[in-house]
Amino acid sequence: MHRFKDLEIWKKSRVFCTKIYDITSEFPESEKFGLTNQLRRAAVSIPSNIAEGSSRSSNKDFARFLQITLGSAYEIETQLLISLDLEFINQTKLDILLKDLESIVKMTSKFKSTLK
Template sequence: MHRFKDLEIWKRSRSFCSEIYSITSKFPESEKFGLTNQLRRASVSIPSNIAEGSSRQSNKDFARFLQITLGSAYEIETQLLIASDLGFINNEELKELSKNLESIIKMTSKFKSTLK
């Protein structure tokens, strides 16, 4: 069992979640139940799945939750590209968010590979 609060990927993903909430607060009101909601839910899913997986008794179970985490991260990547296409975020915002997300993806993948 791992202490999720000590995991750097959990700390970074929690911070990333705050970034997503901040950026989506600027989205049009008409997106409140669309892209805004989707991005927020997926971003909350990342640290939540890391935390839930860390409580599992086996590394195999934890690895499964990290796989779900990666799925949420790729979902966010797609949604950020769509938000950019629609003009809700600019290129600099997209670049910064993508860089932070890529870091989380790499860390999660590497950590997952150590659990085998």
Template sequence: MHRFKELEIWKRSRLFCSEIYSLTSKFPESEKFGLTNQLRRASVSIPSNIAEGSSRQSNKDFSRFLQITLGSAYEIETQLLIANDLNFITNSELEDAISELQEIIKMVSKFKSTLKF
């Protein structure tokens, strides 16, 4: 079992989640139950799956939750691109968010590869 609060990937993804909430707060009200909700849910999923996976008794189970985490990250990337296409976020905001997301993806992937099972 891992202490998720000590994992850098959990800390960083938690901060990223806050950034997504801030970014989506500027989306049109008509997107409240659309893209805003989708992005927020997917961003919450990242640190949540890391935390839940860390409680599992085996590294194999934890690895499965990290794979779900990666899926959420790629979902966010797609949704950010769509938000940019719709002019809800600027190119700069898109680049910043995707840059941070890519770092999280790398960290999760590397951590996942170190789990022995």
């Protein structure tokens, strides 16, 4: 069992989640149940799956939750690109968020590879 609160990926993903909430608060009201909701749910999923996976009794189970985490990250990347296409965010904000997300993906992938 791992202490999720000590994991750097969990800490970074919480900060990233806050950034997603901040950026989506600027989305049009008509997107409240669309991209805003989708992005927020996927962003919350990242630290949540890390925490839940850390409670599992085996590294194999934890690795499965980290794989779900990666899926949520790629979902967010797609949704952010769509947000750019719809002009809900600008390129600068997108670049910052994608850089943060890439860091989380790399850290998660590397950590996952140590669990096998």
